[in-house]
Amino acid sequence: MRIRQILTTMALSASLMTFSNSEVEALRYFNQTPEMMSSEIPYGDNAQAAHYAKTDDAKIYYEVYGQGDPIVVLHGGGLGCAYEMGCFIDELKDSNQVIVISTRGHGKSEIGETPFTLKQRADDIQAVLKDAGINQAVKMIGFSDGGYSAYSFAVNYPSSVKKLVAIGAGEVLATNKFFIFNLASWNRFDEDFCDQQGKLMPEPERWQEMLRMYEKMWNGAVISKETFSKVTCPVLVVNGEKDPNSPMATAIAAFYELPDAHLSIIPNAGHACFLENFDAVWSVVEPFIND
Numbered sequence: 410m411r412i413r414q415i416l417t418t419m420a421l422s423a424s425l426m427t428f429s430n431s432e433v434e435a436l437r438y439f440n441q442t443p444e445m446m447s448s449e450i451p452y453g454d455n456a457q458a459a460h461y462a463k464t465d466d467a468k469i470y471y472e473v474y475g476q477g478d479p480i481v482v483l484h485g486g487g488l489g490c491a492y493e494m495g496c497f498i499d500e501l502k503d504s505n506q507v508i509v510i511s512t513r514g515h516g517k518s519e520i521g522e523t524p525f526t527l528k529q530r531a532d533d534i535q536a537v538l539k540d541a542g543i544n545q546a547v548k549m550i551g552f553s554d555g556g557y558s559a560y561s562f563a564v565n566y567p568s569s570v571k572k573l574v575a576i577g578a579g580e581v582l583a584t585n586k587f588f589i590f591n592l593a594s595w596n597r598f599d600e601d602f603c604d605q606q607g608k609l610m611p612e613p614e615r616w617q618e619m620l621r622m623y624e625k626m627w628n629g630a631v632i633s634k635e636t637f638s639k640v641t642c643p644v645l646v647v648n649g650e651k652d653p654n655s656p657m658a659t660a661i662a663a664f665y666e667l668p669d670a671h672l673s674i675i676p677n678a679g680h681a682c683f684l685e686n687f688d689a690v691w692s693v694v695e696p697f698i699n700d
Contacts, residue, residue, distance in 0.1 A: 438493035438684070439595075439602045445684055448495025452509055453484075453516045454609055462540035464533055467521030468611075470511040471537045475502035479547040480698065481534060481562075482509045485577075485681070486554025487590055487623060490516055490606060496687045497550055500695070508547070510537055512554065514619040516609050525626040527561035534562045538569070548698055550574040553654065553680065557581075557632060564639045573640070574694055576647040577680045579659025580666065581632040588627050590620035637666035645671045645697045647690060649678035671697060 436451040458472035472491070480501055482494045491509050501507045511518040513533055514525070523529065538547065548571050551559035556578025563570045596603045607613040644667050648660035657674060664672040673693040675682040683690040 436490075436492045437602055437605060438490055439488040439599050441599075441602070446495075447492050447684065448499050450495060450499070451492065452495050452498055453491030453511055458509075459517075460540065462533075462537040464513075464521070464536045466523055467513050467519035467533075469513055469519070469533050469537055470517035471541070472509045473541060474498060474507045474509070475505055477505040479506045479508060479538075479541075479543050479545065481538075481547050481549045481551075481559070482507060483534075483549065483551035483555025483558050484510075484512065484515070485552045486512060486515070487588075487620070488595060488602075489552070489554060493681070493684065494550070494552065496683060496691075497694075500691060501698075504699075506543075508537060508541060508543070510534065512558065514623065516606065517611065519611050520615055520619045520622070525622045527557060527626070527630075527632075528565060530558035531562040531565040534558065535566055535569070546571045548572045548574075550576070550694070550698065551578065552576045552683070553578055560632065560636060560640055563642055563644075564636060567639075567641055570642045572643050572645075572698060574645045574647060574698060575663070576683060576690070577649065577652055577655040578663070579646070579648060579655040579657075580637075580662035581630055581659070583629050583631050588624050590624055592617050592620060633662070634666040637663055638668065640667055641669070643669045643671070643697075645673065645694065647673045647675065647682065647693065649680060649682035649685070650674050650676045651678060652680045652682065654680045 436454055438447055455472055458474055460471050461468045482497055484491050484494050491511050498507050514520040546569050549559040556575035559573050563573055646660050646664050648655055648657055664670045675689050678685045
């Protein structure tokens, strides 16, 4: 039976702004402001929780926190990093086993040599779960690129997913997105973030090459009914009302194309709605993921 529930959460939000500090010590996410810390824990660079899973051509970095039902947390792509998901990890780790994955080419994960694909992302997640000794179905929270990776995992490993939260990951048509990733431009917007991430990367000299690989994966990609109809687990679609990367109409399209879906639109919020207004996002994610 198709489940349809629209959850609309009203709350104020702050906008993302560039913040530069020449002596940044704590880990940060892109365009972090002083008021918008993700966590005091350096997720994505925490030696106490660090592990590596070996795939055919790359080592994938991940961290494990807590005990209980396993929940996989997946950050955004390109400018994304594990640290941006810290607000979720902080809330989840006291009662769950949280597996935080750095997508290949991001943070401490290697790039590999094979072209990037969403199927590859699913296989990387599977490799991490195998390395972590997790044999049961997991819950997943993915933002943007991480949301699409979670969808791919749910399609390719359907018996391995209990529930899925996809944030800023609506329908993608070949005509509604085109990406050009430029490291020099990113440095101008947030030099501190780029400096930190470059120091984490095993092969920082390949960063721009990785971005070309990332462009090729996404430009012309289609993620619509053919994909969404194969996601059989319950899904909570969360989207910012003013998200320019995943416009609200694309989130609603995904909601209607998924067999078992719930929808939450966060008013006045952009792409990283959970960083702008975590209380609003958590108020819908927590009951869904823990039910």
